[in-house]
Amino acid sequence: MALVETLTNIDLFSELSNRELKKVASFMTPISVRAGRDLTVQGKPGREFMIIAEGTATVRRDGRVIASLGPGDFFGELAVIAGVPRTATVTADTDMVIQALNRREFSSLLDGSPKLAKKILVGAVKRLHEIEQSLVR
Numbered sequence: 001m002a003l004v005e006t007l008t009n010i011d012l013f014s015e016l017s018n019r020e021l022k023k024v025a026s027f028m029t030p031i032s033v034r035a036g037r038d039l040t041v042q043g044k045p046g047r048e049f050m051i052i053a054e055g056t057a058t059v060r061r062d063g064r065v066i067a068s069l070g071p072g073d074f075f076g077e078l079a080v081i082a083g084v085p086r087t088a089t090v091t092a093d094t095d096m097v098i099q100a101l102n103r104r105e106f107s108s109l110l111d112g113s114p115k116l117a118k119k120i121l122v123g124a125v126k127r128l129h130e131i132e133q134s135l136v137r
């Protein structure tokens with residue numbers, strides 16, 4: 001399937017025009033990943049924002065599972081947006097295909113689409129809220 005068509009089915013991109021989708025697709029680099037590989041490591045610097053095209057991954061903080069991610073889900077936005085260390089370790093459960101964007105590409109993506117930027121912002125705040133809740137529990 002063409003990448004633009006695949007992107008149409010991803011909730012994050014559902015409000016984008018065809019022109020915007022083409023722009024998004026042009027920023028993406030597909031990467032094949034083997035099961036078991038760490039895609040982010042908690043506490044380490046991170047340079048990529050990633051969207052899952054195929055496969056599933058587990059998100060862990062301090063060794064505890066906090067979320068599972070699958071096709072269409074994104075991760076890695078927190079370190080890339082703010083330049084802070086990775087807040088969690090994301091590990092491939094299966095062989096995966098990831099669409100990766102570096103900081104510059106991610107920044108261009110957000111500049112080009114306020115709707116998308118808002119969705120990512122809301123997602124990031126929710127994730128930080130969950131992390132904060134888990135700290136007081």
Ligand code: CMP
Nearest residue numbers: 067075076077078079086087088127130
């Ligand atoms: P980042 O901190 O760059 O790297 C680890 C990623 O895990 C983080 O970005 C988020 O994308 C993701 N993440 C952190 N907390 C959660 C959560 N509570 N639920 C889902 N994903 C999360």
